[in-house]
Amino acid sequence: MRKRMITAAAAAATLLLLADPAAAAAPTPGAAGAGDAYYPTYGNGGYDVSHYDIRLRYQPETDQLQGTTTILATATENLSRFNLDFALDVDEVLVNGRPAAYRSTGEQELEVTPAAPLARGSRATVVVRYRGVPSKTVRYGFNAWLRTPDGGVIAGEPEGAWWWFPSNDHPFDKATFDVSVAVPDGTQAISNGTLVSQRSELGWTRYNWRQTKPQATYLATLAVGKFDITTGTSPSGIPVVNAYSKDLGDNDGAARASVERTGEIVDWLSGYLGPYPFTSAGGYVPNVTTRYALESQTRVFYSPRQFANGSNTSVVVHELAHQWYGDSVSVQRWSDIWLNEGFARYAQWLWSESEGEGTAQELADWVYASHPAEDPFWTVKPGDPGPDEQFALPVYDRGAVAVHALRNTVGDQKFFEILRGWPAERRFGNATVADFRAYAEKTAGRSLAEVFDTWLFTAAKPAAPTVPTGSVGFAARTTAPTEPRSWQKIQAATHEH
Numbered sequence: 001m002r003k004r005m006i007t008a009a010a011a012a013a014t015l016l017l018l019a020d021p022a023a024a025a026a027p028t029p030g031a032a033g034a035g036d037a038y039y040p041t042y043g044n045g046g047y048d049v050s051h052y053d054i055r056l057r058y059q060p061e062t063d064q065l066q067g068t069t070t071i072l073a074t075a076t077e078n079l080s081r082f083n084l085d086f087a088l089d090v091d092e093v094l095v096n097g098r099p100a101a102y103r104s105t106g107e108q109e110l111e112v113t114p115a116a117p118l119a120r121g122s123r124a125t126v127v128v129r130y131r132g133v134p135s136k137t138v139r140y141g142f143n144a145w146l147r148t149p150d151g152g153v154i155a156g157e158p159e160g161a162w163w164w165f166p167s168n169d170h171p172f173d174k175a176t177f178d179v180s181v182a183v184p185d186g187t188q189a190i191s192n193g194t195l196v197s198q199r200s201e202l203g204w205t206r207y208n209w210r211q212t213k214p215q216a217t218y219l220a221t222l223a224v225g226k227f228d229i230t231t232g233t234s235p236s237g238i239p240v241v242n243a244y245s246k247d248l249g250d251n252d253g254a255a256r257a258s259v260e261r262t263g264e265i266v267d268w269l270s271g272y273l274g275p276y277p278f279t280s281a282g283g284y285v286p287n288v289t290t291r292y293a294l295e296s297q298t299r300v301f302y303s304p305r306q307f308a309n310g311s312n313t314s315v316v317v318h319e320l321a322h323q324w325y326g327d328s329v330s331v332q333r334w335s336d337i338w339l340n341e342g343f344a345r346y347a348q349w350l351w352s353e354s355e356g357e358g359t360a361q362e363l364a365d366w367v368y369a370s371h372p373a374e375d376p377f378w379t380v381k382p383g384d385p386g387p388d389e390q391f392a393l394p395v396y397d398r399g400a401v402a403v404h405a406l407r408n409t410v411g412d413q414k415f416f417e418i419l420r421g422w423p424a425e426r427r428f429g430n431a432t433v434a435d436f437r438a439y440a441e442k443t444a445g446r447s448l449a450e451v452f453d454t455w456l457f458t459a460a461k462p463a464a465p466t467v468p469t470g471s472v473g474f475a476a477r478t479t480a481p482t483e484p485r486s487w488q489k490i491q492a493a494t495h496e497h
Contacts, residue, residue: 025077025078026078027078027079027080027117027118027119028077028078028079028080029046029079029080029081029082030044030045030046030047030077030079030081030082030083031044031045031046031083032044032045032083032105032106032109032111033045034168034170034172034173036170036333036334036335037333037335038158038333038334038335038386038387038390039158039159039170039334039387041106041107041108041109042085042158042159042169042170043085043168043169043170043172043173044082044083044084044085044168044170045076045077046075046076046077046079046082047073047074047075047076047079047082047118047124047168048073048074048076048168048173049071049072049073049167049168049173049175050072050073050074050175050176051071051072051175051176051177051178052069052070052071052072052165052167052175052176052177052178052220053069053070053071053072053177053178053180054067054069054164054165054177054178054179054180055067055068055069055070055180056164056179056180056181056182056222057181057182057183057204058151058152058181058182058183058189058224059183059184060150060151060152060183060184060187060224060225062133063133063134063135063136063147063152064131064132064133065088065131065132065133065134065164066130066131067088067128067129067130067131067164067165068127068128068129068130069127069128069130069165069166069167070125070126070127071084071124071125071126071127071128071166071167072123072124072125072175073123073124073126073168074121074122074123074124075118075119075120075121075122075123075124076120077120078117078118078119078120079114079117079118079120080113080117081111081112081113081114082111082112082118083109083110083111083112084109084110084112084126084128084166084167084168085108085109085110085159085161085162085166085167085168085169086104086108086110086128086130086162086165086166086167087107087108087132087137087139087162087163088130088131088132088134088137088162088163088164089130089131089132090102090104090110090128090129090130090166091129091130091131092127092128092129093110093112093126093127093128093129094125094126094127095112095114095115095118095124095125095126095127096114096116096124096125097125098114098115098116099115100112100113100114100115100126101113107139107140108139108159108162108169110128110166112126128166130166134152134154134163134164135147135152137162137163139162143163144156144159144160144162144163145163145164146286146288146290148225148245148286148287148288149225149247149287150187150225150226150245150247150287151183151187151223151224151225151226151286152222152223152224152225153221153222153223153224153225153286153288153301154221154222154223155221155223155294155296155301156218156294157218157294157391158218158334158390159218160217160218160220160221161217161218161220164222165220167217168217169217169218170216170217171216171217171218171330171331171332171334171430172330172332172333172430173217174214174215174216174330174428174430175214175215175217176211176212176213176214176215177191177192177193177209177210177211177215177220178208178209178210178211179191179192179208179209179210179211179220179222180206180207180208180209181206181207181209181222181224182204182205182206182207183204183205183206183207183224184203184204184205185200185203185204185205186226187205187224187225187226188205188207188224188225188226188227188229188243189207189209189222189223189224190207190209190221190222190223190224190227190229190241190243190284190299191207191209191211191220191221191222191223191299192209192211192215192219192220192221192296192297192298192299193209193210193211193212193213193278193279193280193297193298193299194209194210194211194212194239194279194280195207195208195209195241196208196209196210211297211298212279213277213278213279213297213328213428214428214429215297215327216297216327216330219295219296219297219327220296220297221294221296221297221299221301223243223284223286223301225245225286225287226245226246227243227244227245227246227284227286228243228244228246229241229242229243230242230243230244230260232263233263234262234263234264234266234267234276234281235263235264235267236267236270236276238263238266238267238276238279238280238281239279239280239281240262240263240266240280240281240282241280241281241282241299242259242260242262242282242283242284243282243283243284243285244256244259244284244285245285245286245287245304247287248285248287248304249304250308251285251304251305251307251308254307254308254309254310254311254312255285255302255304255307257311258302258307258311258312258313258315258316259283259285259300259302259316261313261316262281262282262283262300262316262320263281265313265316265317265320265351266281266320266323268351268354269317269320269321269324269347272347272350272416272419272420273321273324273325273347273419273420273423274324274420274421274423274424276323277323277324277327277328277423277427277428278297278298278323278327278328279298280298280299281298281320281323282298282299282300283299283300283301283302283316283319284299284300284301284302285302285303285304285307286301286304287304288303288304289303289305290303290305291303291305291306292306293306293315293318293319293493294319295319295320295322295323295326295327295340295344297323297327298323300316300319300320302315302316302319306492306493309488309492312489312492313351313489314348314351314352314486314489314490314492314493315489315492315493317347317348317351318344318345318347318348318493319344319493320347321343321344321347321348322340322344324343324423325339325340325343325344325347325423326339326340326344328423328426328427328428329422329423329426329427329428329429329430329431330429330430330431331430331431331432332430332431332432332435333432334387334390335383335384335385335386335433336431336432336433337382337385337390337391337395338382338383338385338395338399338402338433338456339431339432339433339436341382341391341395341396341399342382342395342396342399342400342402342403343403343419344493345396345397345399345400345403345490345493346360346400346403346404348400348486348490348493349363349364349400349404349490351486352484352486352490355486357484357485357486358484358485358486358487359484360404360407361404362481362484363400363404363484363486363487363490364400364401364404364405365481366481366482366483366484366487367397367398367400367401368401368464369480369481371461372461373460373461375461377393377394377397377398378394378398378459378460378461379459379460380392380394380395380398380459381456381457381458381459382394382395382398382399382402382455382456383433383452383456383457384433384456384457393494396493396494397494398455399456401455402451402452402455402456405451405454405455405465406418406440406448406451408465409444409448409451410440410444410446410448414443414444417443418439418440418443418444421439421443422436422439422440425439433452433456437452
């Protein structure tokens with residue numbers, strides 16, 4: 001009886017292998033890149049991450065970082081080896097509890113060879129123990145770790161994870177996160193999501209943050225330093241956590257006057273974009289010399305210099321709009337960046353309308369009139385700008401004009417239905433520009449090929465479009481438009497990255 005059972009089981013396994021050729025395929029190395037044309041070496045193939053557990057110890061005085069990251073992943077093919085993206089020094093790698101061979105190659109590739117191959121569909125637990133001085137780690141000629149007088153900050157796009165945790169570093173592979181950081185007493189550690197616990201022992205305080213919604217690796221942030229932390233809720237009840245370095249100097253008041261309006265602005269945006277997708281919101285302003293802001297999921301990074309000319313709620317609107325367009329719905333590949341920046345910029349235009357500082361039509365007119373046909377501005381295609389122009393001005397401004405052209409084409413009722421419906425349709429997922437066009441056409445009940453091709457994929461200044469009856473737009477003006485009052489504050493968000 002036992003022999004017949006074994007024979008039957010073997011026969012069943014044979015049939016399974018015959019039915020599924022991929023399951024019978026010999027294990028091979030996973031790709032050392034996600035297949036993104038803009039950044040061929042970023043991300044990796046062969047597996048899908050579901051969760052990162054990042055446990056760190058950081059000494060601000062020396063910038064010494066020690067860490068253990070546990071990665072939960074599922075093999076999507078039969079793997080003899082796989083890659084992680086990482087730049088610090090590795091001490092040990094375990095795969096499913098067994099020591100794995102590893103080596104660093106290229107700029108940020110960590111090749112891992114498990115003791116036994118991973119079968120397609122199997123789950124793997126990968127543990128990486130590491131250490132390093134992030135501020136002294138340079139890759140591709142740059143360093144993304146921002147040193148501050150009292151600690152360090154990581155907030156960067158399209159990369160940043162390499163300097164503090166190993167990952168599959170591409171937006172297409174989103175995961176949940178637990179981030180636990182021990183720092184000397186008197187210093188705080190800030191990350192995404194919700195602070196679930198905090199404990200002090202033997203001169204060190206450990207902060208435990210949790211992000212329960214899928215998050216792209218570049219949207220994971222860490223800030224260590226001495227902060228003034230404020231907490232509260234939005235009018236609708238969303239928890240808000242903001243933090244400010246205690247040495248912001250002349251920019252302190254303007255920064256607080258802007259970022260402390262986060263709760264109000266989140267609720268305002270919800271009226272246009274639908275329910276806020278996450279369980280907390282907020283931002284932080286560390287003492288750094290950078291000029292950009294970044295839409296780190298639930299905990300936006302702002303540079304103090306963005307408030308050097310006074311308060312600027314428009315920048316806050318831009319970054320918070322990304323929580324829907326960019327964070328909840330993320331790009332499938334980096335060429336789809338218009339889905340992030342065009343809509344975040346347009347949210348600023350809607351804010352300008354609500355503040356009486358210039359309508360969206362006036363802002364679109366200003367962009368159109370400000371750039372003559374021979375201006376290189378029009379050679380950048382927001383729908384596929386190329387890696388060198390990914391964060392160039394046209395992706396923002398021409399990208400927002402494209403959004404407005406869509407609005408004028410389908411009318412306000414359908415436009416705001418699209419604007420609100422899209423984040424619900426793709427909640428916590430990824431999408432391409434083509435996906436958005438298909439959704440917009442389905443909602444509008446008509447082809448939108450001309451709008452998308454003209455404003456997103458034509459490397460020339462389009463002819464002035466028509467506008468709804470009763471509106472004064474590009475072609476109907478008899479005099480040059482004047483600069484809207486909101487323009488300079490809107491532009492402060494352009495140097496985001």
